[in-house]
Amino acid sequence: MGHKSWLGLILLLFTTLATGGGVLADGETPAARDPKQPVDEAYTAKIRKYTTAPYFSSPLVDYLPASKTVPTPEVVLGDVAGAPGILPYAEEVYKYMRLLEKATPRVKVVSIGTTEEGREMIAVAISSEANLKNLEQNRQHLAKLADPRTIHLDDAEADKLVSESVPVYYITGTIHSPETGAPTALMELAYRLAVDESPYVSEIRDGVITLITPVVEVDGRDRMVDLYKWHLAHPKDFYPPLIYWGKYVAHDNNRDAMGMTLKLTQNVLNTYLGWNAQVLHDLHESVPYLYDNTVGDGPYNAWVDPILVDEWQMIGARNVADMTSFGMPGVFTHGDFDTWSPGYLMFLAAMHNGISRLYETFGNGGADTRERTLQAEEYARTWYRPNPPFPKVLWSQRNNNNYEETGLLTSLHYFNENKRLFLRNFYLKGKRSIQKPSAEGPAAYVLPADDPRASVQADLLRVMLKQHVEISRSTTAFQVALPVKKEKKSAKPADPEEKPKPAAPTSRDFPSGSYVIRMDQPYSRVADALLDYQYWSPEDPQTTPYDDTAWTLGELFGVQVTRVTDSKVLSVPMERVTELHSFGGVKGEGALFAIDNHAEPALASLRYRLKDATIDAAEEPFQSGDRKFSRGTFLIRGVSRSDLDSATKTLGLQAVALATAPSIKTHLVRAPRIAYVHTWISTQSEGWWRLAFDNLQIPYDYMSTQALAKIPDLNAKYDVILFPPVTGEASAISIVRGTPNSWGNPLPWLNTPETPNLVGKNDSTPDMRPGLGWDGLAKLQTFVRNGGVLLTATDTSQFAVALGLVNGVAASTSEKMKIVGSIVGTRLVDAASPIAYGYDEKVSAYCDNGPIFSVTSIIGARRRHLGPEMKTRPTGRGTKDDPDFVIGRPASAIPEEPENELWEAPQPTDDQRFNNPRVIPPADRARVILRYADSKDLLIAGLVESGNDIAQHPAVLDVPSGAGHVVLFSINPVYRGETENTYSLVLNTLLNFDSLNVGRKDADQK
């Protein structure tokens, strides 16, 4: 439809509304402009011009009210919000918001922190002048509702506060940088909320404080605007994909609400809780045209209050109804997004007694107006989408802005109309969180004072503090009763020979100083959700989990967390902890200091920090006086006591001076020179590794596969090449080849006048397309042959296997198996390997479908059997245990077949060995460090379906290759700031790079 022909239709729509269309209940205010307020005619004409069809607009946004004093977004943008070709930088958005603040007492702008690259984040409050004047008193009222303990859980007092308080509705835009529409929509929304005198908008302004963070991922926004400008300057060329968003991660910046590792997550949560907001509404773009996906689909997160589920349904349903009544197609709220994982930014609200909401609107990844063709499932009419999007449509950024603003205005209006209910629910959800111990439980989580991994325990507690969870510390030792697990009665009669199982303990003692996370606090919900276990049934009707199915932080950090249901724990004497006390340091006097190894990542930090100290690793456990030290214990010389004391206090490590050196074998622990490699395909998964390394202050040279390939002698510069995962999609060949460059133009990732923000503190290239290349691959191989260590994980391990960087390892996948971001059990196979230092026999790990490793002792060998495998004796003479015979000849001795476990390489038979150059010498065979647990022990949390396919297979392999090693991970050991338990498998590899063969049983066999 042409642009001109629909002006008439708009009028028709108005008439419909004026004659009582829509979904208004008695006394509700219609969505219509104030006829007495003049319209900004020029601006309005452009809105209409840039909207591609009348039904992509609404009576709320198809005009702009005029103001004599308040500037419209046009003063900064040079055009209207959503105009083609216009994408403002964050700074321009802020400039406009601050102009608004200057022009009207209805707008207030606050700084809420900075990003990793030092850019500012802001929040803009819009409300009536009276409300903004009264902010502090209102905040105090809301704070009491947020923490019902302050009013002694008195419902009458709460009702009074509910009737006196103005609620806060917090909107966040553009966390996902290629989803570009929100900043301009939010600029215009701020203007409307400040200026529009229609009853519909005035009521919102008078009744609600709208809080807006127009750009959440500020670093990524500025890069995205750069790219868009490059695209405008080179309209016929392909433009580079947005490879970096924030400094560390891309799309996963919306998966940080558990680990709280990114500044944007911390800043948004602090703002949300600081303002005691009721709603956090996060704006995204992918699905046509507006999918309010909070209602989504099951399974819902088990820890959200049913009150919240009702609120989602209420707001979602009304939102769809309002927009449908405006005649806007493609608005729906059910869909295929499950609301299980609490990792999304919006879920900060769901986990802190608020209302989480998320919009997917339709965006073009920039401000071009484009013809868009949808997939069949996107335009199909379904029960929950009776008015679906069109199969083909001309779509503009203005359309997107119309949908976002209309959705938000109707939401705000509905929220205001029902704010007493929502405020009362806000209080009620807080009250129910406080009542958790006497309702569903538990009473508390306890982290014992004597956890050997004190520094990791501290890191987990710091995550809780960032979540605003209250932590206490007991001032005495105490005991709690443990719940008694009911034994399943066996249908079979009891076997008299079977020994009775030892009785499970009925109580547990905790030492003084243990940490207690009480559940009688307003934010018990988030602590419970993060510390409890998750179970996703393989029978769940939802067959495609949207994200991880498990996140039990005690398991992923490898620290002891006890779920205590015994409410006596709440009366243990304890003190609030607002900051973790410093611990660690040096005990005793002497020139040799020992730090026991419990696989704490801080050990690696210490090695780099004490550059001049000599550090040895104990290759065996030992005892000194009455103290026992485990394998891998650091033995430190050549550092002053005071330097060591300050370093270990900062890192939370305990050093002990030894009177005499233990008489055991040791080897030097050296700080390797690390080449840290990324592709130009994706930097997301490796970004989480980079973040972990930066937090641990471990230095590395960050380089692309292209740059690696250009280094003439890798061994001269580096000891270890770290190649973290790319993404699930990167094939071995794509890592080598990159993006095809036989056609098209170079894709530069460089700072230029058009793109001043692209590089930031990351990497650059004149052309993103080339990959590692075959020369680069050869260099990697030479590096390892000459003694270097290459460390890979998940898809980069598949790359190393597929391209022959290792011998005797196969990596496969399983069609049936579903381990979707789950926590699985693994078992130490070779505790003598330095990679295993500090670990116990059982290690919980994050796994996302493997790959499935198998090791062989013959190159190219497959475990293949012709005919059925013979596990028992064949049919013949005698009893089951007797040998068979052959008539007419003496019995022949049956050669003993070497038994092997599934994770081991089968020993070649004499026959296989004969004249076979493909038999790998024992010292060159893969060494299995860690394997997946047996099938029955595989699932720790989340979803494990057909786990048998990976059960017992190797999880971490150390494969000798020439003079060097390739260390392959099937698990992802470093992930989203949540998996500190497995960090040291990587760090141990680094610190023992030149001693990996230590403890190898077959190292000397040839």
Ligand SMILES: [Zn+2]
């Ligand atoms: Zn998104």
